[in-house]
Amino acid sequence: MKEKIIAFMRGRNGTDQLYVATLIAYFIVLFLSRYLYPNIMSALMTLLIIVAVFRIFSKNIQKRQQENRQYLYLVNKVKRFFKKLTQRMKDLPTKRYRKCSNCAVVLRLDRKIGTNQVVCPRCGHRFNVVIKW
Numbered sequence: 001m002k003e004k005i006i007a008f009m010r011g012r013n014g015t016d017q018l019y020v021a022t023l024i025a026y027f028i029v030l031f032l033s034r035y036l037y038p039n040i041m042s043a044l045m046t047l048l049i050i051v052a053v054f055r056i057f058s059k060n061i062q063k064r065q066q067e068n069r070q071y072l073y074l075v076n077k078v079k080r081f082f083k084k085l086t087q088r089m090k091d092l093p094t095k096r097y098r099k100c101s102n103c104a105v106v107l108r109l110d111r112k113i114g115t116n117q118v119v120c121p122r123c124g125h126r127f128n129v130v131i132k133w
């Protein structure tokens with residue numbers, strides 16, 4: 001039996017991170033369906049299951065891997081955004097972030113109230129930064 005399953009799955013996509021995300025989305029929609037638009041949520045759940053099953057058994061592995069890569073790229077973008085945000089929140093008492101007026105690189109500056117002259121470490125541009133609080 002196990003050999004038959006292995007033989008059947010040979011050359012098929014199987015599970016990946018996007019599959020897991022689809023299942024998580026399914027359970028979120030399942031939870032929401034108890035409170036909001038049960039008919040629409042039910043249709044959405046059916047669609048999610050169809051997509052998940054289709055992706056597992058799909059033989060177009062190249063296309064499925066490309067979809068998974070696009071999904072991971074998006075997830076990493078969101079992760080980086082929140083990582084930056086939490087870093088800035090932690091730095092709030094002691095640091096300020098300003099863009100270089102020449103090359104637009106973001107500089108992490110000490111919080112010195114008033115007008116400060118800054119030299120960009122990337123392009124060497126000198127400019128004034130006003131830190132109010």
Ligand SMILES: [Zn+2]
Nearest residue numbers: 100103120123
């Ligand atoms: Zn610069």
